[in-house]
Amino acid sequence: MAEPLIIVGKGMAATRLVEELGQRALGRHAIAVIGAEGRLAYNRVLLSPLLAGEIAEREIELKPAAWWQARGVSTLYGRAVASIDRAARTVTLEDGLTLPYGKLVLATGSTPVKPPLPGSDLPGVVTFRDTVDVGRMRADAARGARIVVIGGGLLGLEAAYGLSKAGGQVMLLHLVDRLMERQLDAEGAALLAEAITARGIAVRLGAASTGFVGTDKVEGVALQDGTVVPADLVVVAIGVRPNADLARAAGLAVNRGVLVDDGLTTDDDSIFAIGECAEHRGSVYGLVEPAHEQARVL
Ligand SMILES: Cc1cc2nc3c(=O)[nH]c(=O)nc-3n(C[C@H](O)[C@H](O)[C@H](O)COP(=O)(O)OP(=O)(O)OC[C@H]3O[C@@H](n4cnc5c(N)ncnc54)[C@H](O)[C@@H]3O)c2cc1C
Incomplete structure (x- = not known):
């Protein structure tokens, strides 16, 4: 048997x-x-x-x-x-x-991991792993939502590109001072940032998030420099x-x-x-x- x-x-x-x-x-x-x-x-x-x-x-x-x-x-x-x-x-x-x-x-x-920051459980703070995530993200992007992607590695870049193409107003935040720092040197990373920006995606480097703001749902990402980046949706792609x-x-x-x-x-x-x-x-x-x-x- x-x-x-x-x-x-x-x-x-x-x-x-x-x-x-x-x-x-x-x-x-x-x-x-x-x-x-x-x-x-x-x-x-x-x-x-x-x-x-x-x-x-x-x-x-x-x-x-x-x-x-x-x-x-x-x-x-x-x-x-x-x-x-x-x-x-x-x-x-x-x-x-x-x-x-x-x-x-x-x-x-x-x-996918979310950073242990205040507000990370707010509705609208999501990750990118499965078809349910994609459905949710595409729906928000299609209505022109302000979307912040956290993480300038390959997954974050793919999320930012896809969301922008799907109609979202996208800003990519990355903790260190260059994109894909494990794969690219400073020159390559600068060229990549230029190419991403040319596609209508705003890029902020050296941007350390300190929390997610909002009451019933996420309304923005707080940064260490005291600014808050407004967001209807936050996609975390940090690992x-x-x-x-x-x-x-x-x-x-x-x-x-x-x-x-x-x-x-x-x-x-x-x-x-x-x-x-x-x-x-x-x-x-x-x-x-x-x-x-x-x-x-x-
Ligand atoms: C957007 C995206 C792009 C990617 N691009 C690339 C790429 O270009 N190149 C590359 O090499 N890799 C890429 N990857 C990574 C690649 O998809 C993974 O390495 C691969 O899917 C791993 O396969 P797996 O079977 O181990 O896990 P998965 O494909 O994640 O499958 C695991 C499954 O187990 C299920 N599961 C978990 N716990 C339980 C449980 N207790 N009971 C029942 N089911 C359970 C999960 O729901 C899931 O369906 C990408 C990943 C993502 C999300």
Whole structure:
């Protein structure tokens, strides 16, 4: 009888893993993929062109429903796994459903971080990670909202570009004195800032946010120099944190991400982790290619 394999998370790593298993181990496992997002897995990288209105939502889907069915995979959408019982080898979903596993793969990705500043929980202070975020941002941009993007790395730049293209009045705030400082020298960063400004996006460098102002919803971003930048929407793009709480609560070894060995096994030999939630030899990856490589290794 096929061994029950549960994959938690229905993102890019999980999809590639199912593809790999279909080629290498067809029929060995009875696979169930459980995803918190209420839709089929999609290419998260394409959220940027989706935000900019350069592609349609149907174009981001990774595999059609028939593809999952053809591989005999049970897919559960919009349902998050709440806990793992390692002794009983079961997972329990937030809605109470309990499912047994022989092998369990954690592919839970990451969550964007917000700075621990006053007002960061105000409605209108958002992050950029999924299709729900894109829908919200596009709606605000389409009505010409004043939008502040915090973070001058790649994700912040993509958000600013997309929001501006979608009709928003965008200002990009960056903490240090040049954009993409990890990738660009001063000259390259200055050229980039020029190109961004030419697209109608205001750029403020060396801008340290101290809080978000507003009563019922965000109305602006307070800066260290005492000024307040007015905003109807604030998009925070300052980094991500691996989704490792599920593993931590189950008593698995976790540092920044879920600790795995070269075979992507956690310290429980029935449980594995791949993609952005995994930490391998001190590294947590925030890119697609390492996630695909891990799916091949597993
Ligand atoms: C806008 C944007 C642009 C990007 N551009 C690039 C790029 O150009 N190049 C690049 O290499 N990378 C890019 N990335 C990063 C890339 O998308 C990620 O590295 C990749 O998606 C990681 O795959 P993953 O499967 O580990 O995580 P994800 O794709 O995030 O999937 C994890 C899934 O697990 C679900 N989940 C979490 N917890 C639970 C739970 N308890 N129960 C059930 N489900 C759960 C989540 O809802 C999510 O659907 C970009 C990311 C974004 C947001």
